[in-house]
Amino acid sequence: MDLNKTVGQPISRLEGKLKVTGVAKYAAEYEVDDLLHGYVVSSPITKGKILNIDISKALRIPGVKDVLSHENRTKLAWFDLQYTDMDAPPGTVFKPLYDENILYNGQPIALVVAEDFETARYASTQIIFEFQQETFETNLRNNLDKARPAKKGFATALKPPPPPPTGDFENAFENAACKVEAEFQHGTEHHNPIELFATTTVYEGKGKLTIYDKTQGTINNQLYVANIFGLHYKDVRVLAPFVGGAFGSGLRPQYQLFLCVMAALHLKRNVRVVLDRKQMFSFSHRPPAIQKMRFGSDINGKITALGHSAFAETSNFEDYTEPTANWSHKLYPSPNTLFEHNLVPLDVYTPMDMRAPGGSTALHAIECTMDELAHQLKIDPLELRLINYSEMDPSSKKPYTSKALRACYLEAAEKFGWSNRNPEPRAMKRGNKLVGFGMATGIWDAFQFPARVEAMITKDGRMVLNNATTDIGTGTLTVMTQIAADELGLSLEEVDFQYGDSKKPFSMFQGGSAITSSTGVAIVVAAKALRKKLLRKAAEMDASPFKKAKEDEVIFSAGKMHLKDQPEVFISLKEIIASNKGKAIKTTNLGKPHMLKLRKYSLATHSASFVEVEVDQDLGTVTVTRAVTAVAAGKIINPKTAKSQISGSMVWGISKALHEETIMDDHLGKYINANLGEYHIPVHADINQLDVIFADEKDDLINEIGTKGVGEIGLVGMPAAISNAIFNATGKRIYKLPIHFDELI
Structure with a gap:
């Protein structure tokens, strides 16, 4: 019997019809009297x-x-x-x-x-x-003299400070055979759901x-x-x-x-x-940031010095921090490192998490610096990353629970046709367009939060689950239903996942690409407890063939409980509930990270993004003609909704690289393009071929279902890949995001 009949299948969103037909109601649409x-x-x-x-x-x-x-x-x-x-x-x-x-x-x-x-x-x-x-003061660069480390607080566990320095960075960088020193500037972005x-x-x-x-x-x-x-x-x-x-707002x-x-x-x-x-x-903006990068390597491309200093905006009343300088050493090993992250308090509202906070900003600077290092060394950018590949987390010296980044590199490069890249800038053309290839690495945390789920089998044999989580459009309802259905051998139609209500059992907010691994694990834990209760009740029934059956000797399929060795011997879930006087059999259980076991490991998702751009030689306009992103994120519960998440992230990466920026008038202390007419985001005409690959990555350590989040990993590598492709096309390295056409003329 196939016990995995829905997990891994590309199921369409269960609530999709409600949304596209206008039946689904949002916060301002509920009919309320008076x-x-x-x-x-x-x-x-x-x-x-x-x-x-x-x-x-x-x-x-x-x-x-x-x-x-x-x-x-x-x-x-x-x-x-x-x-x-x-x-x-x-x-x-x-x-x-x-x-x-x-x-x-x-x-x-x-x-x-x-x-x-x-x-x-x-x-x-x-x-x-x-x-x-x-x-008042609202300009980041003009106030760098006020920069200071962030205060520690409640969120420090999720947003830790940069790792301490190692070795002798200054000496190693000064004496490196090849070195790159650059400053990157990132503009303000505002949430616009x-x-x-x-x-x-x-x-x-x-x-x-x-x-x-x-x-x-x-x-x-x-x-x-x-x-x-x-x-x-x-x-x-x-x-x-x-x-x-x-997306964090x-x-x-x-x-x-x-x-x-x-x-x-x-x-x-x-x-x-x-x-x-x-x-x-x-409110709700990604803070502007200035990053100063210093990377050095030996003549063969092995990194010997990693320096990453970040300066970001915060308000005068809260210390908002997003990990930025942390990421360099989680990707690339180096004996000599120096990482700093400083905040500049200004007269603005506190910044907020915006999809892949810190990661999308950091990876742009990191991966463009790696690209420049490869250019100077005359080494293929992909090869340089493989030269510096590490199976463990260099910053913590801990192995990853799983890391299929190498597969991401190779599979995406093959799909993209990276071998056709001419490394010489301005060498590839298509009519009046300069063509460029660029690539970049992505990394993001694999979070899991505690979650509590109530699970029950009702008198009609249906499974009902309750949890307070939300579904912000990521497919949570569908994915949770799939996980639950397989745990009790039911069809999707026989499972009712109820959510989005604070009266239901505990859930953290939906963020950090963590809900599938949080609520999903709680569902598995609750389903296991529910199976025990169902078996116990079945064993109490008159003339029950399950009287001496143990947990590992029964399986659940098609709304029934079977003896594993005698599948023809079964009892329906409806019959079990009927023997319980028609009362639902229920349980409430907590799913949580295995902190003791996982403290020996580093947890992360990985990706590789490859991008082709065309740059008009006369106008300087940039078109992302195609892109491939490969992702290693453990077990993929639903490849359709997961692909949608990665594709959406890739679109946001294009937006961050080429379109999206809120302009502050420092004389007025206000944003002057606070509308969708002047705050530029991509439209359909800006988006061309996007391909998504999921590398095969089995992770038996990270949690009970082997999952990692996919909401943010598709974004982090895209801005750098686009920037690197623009350099390959034009020979110009632009250090500010977003990249405007006037800088390329």
Whole structure:
């Protein structure tokens, strides 16, 4: 009997039809009676104080219920804690409407609540503010003298500081046979998911709330709301069954959640707050960064010195850090290293995790430096990486639980046709276009978080699972259903995975490419416990052939339990439940990382990206004509949804390399292209042939199902591969992302 009938199969997303037909409801779409609408008023100044607020004209407008600000807001139960949510960095969390101080441009300074959205928005224009402006600093490069190491805090375990130096880096670099010294600059990027950030709060009375929110973590937001407003956790329910894109922007509770809940409690009414597109640029950005690279090697290409210093933006109230300088030594061994990561506090909102935080920025600098080293040595870039290949993690001296990066290199190179590359810049042409080939390595952490799953078999023989995780469009519902179905030998139609609800058993927020390995493992653990209970109950039945059967002597298939050696002897799950007086048999179990065993290993996914570009000789415009990415990520539960994740990441890599950048006007302290007309992202015409390969990688150590995440690994290598291809095409090495056509003319 085939017990693995769904895992490994390219199953289409189970909720796909609901989404494309508009049946799926998002945070701002739930039909709620007696609903008020809130509109956020944003600060037009960057730093200073509010001296006076005149709301009289706004309150006279028919339909306006109230205008909330720091002067009249609900009394809060803000705990004097360093952290208010599971993703908070060290520092003091931003508190909307807390006092008169303005900390950044676009900061929410009032909330207008009215009978409809249009009235609330109009009334916001009738409020008169008087400000006292103060000088501010928003330019990273101009403030490098303020750079300092990040403070340690709750998130340090997930975002560790760079490893300590080894050997004598300065001497080794100075005396290296071949060396590259370069500085890379990365612009600011802002999250722009399709779904605007929105919250609908249903006031249930007696301090009870039901909240529909755009979030990656229902329990995280439940704890946040309960802590801030002094409510009992069980009285706060957060639901997010459908999320229209997130990629890190929904890891932390955003300010519309706070404002919406505050208004609902203040007015004892149902309230909805939706941010407009411009307001989406008032938070959730990837920080600009400057990276100084110094790589040295011997004459044969063996790296002898690795130096990586990073400087990144943070706010003046929190120390947001994303691992950047850490990655060099996790890929390439060197006896002499020097790694630094420093933060520059500025008058901006705290940056946030954006798909592959730190990794996509770091790998661009690392892999372009490797490409330049290969060019100087006259060694093929792929060969240089194989010369410096390591089976273990050089930074920790620990072996990886698995590492099929070599297979990624070779399979992607073969598929791409890398052997046809002419190493001489400007040597390959196609009409008026210069053609370039580039490649780069990718690496990302293989995270797993604790998760708890309730699993049960109902009277009709169906399996129901409950967990609080969200599905941010990655295929979580489908993949979890596949895992569960195979564990109990059921069809997909016989499994009901229920999620996106803080009342369900614990899940961390969906981030770090970790949910399949977290909730998926919990499902396996719960299913194992459920099988034990089912066998025990079957053994208690009259004349049962399973009375003396042990766990390893039975198998589950087609809704039945069979004796392994006598498959014709079976009992249906429905019969087992019937013998239990029709009551569901259930269990709740925790899945968690095997910390003791895994501490001896390093955990990572790997990838290799190969890219072809065309550069117009007259206009300097760049087209990514084709790209291949090979990924080693353990067992692939669903190759269709996994391929979609990698393809989407590759598109984002193209965007990071060529399109995406938020422009800060340092005289105004504000972003000047805070709209989708001027914040450039790729469209269909920008994307051509993208191929995805999954290298065969078996990992029996990492977790019970042998999986690693695929959400971010497809992005990290793409910007560098594109940059390297542009160098091969033009002979120009551009050290700033995104790369604009004027730099290539």
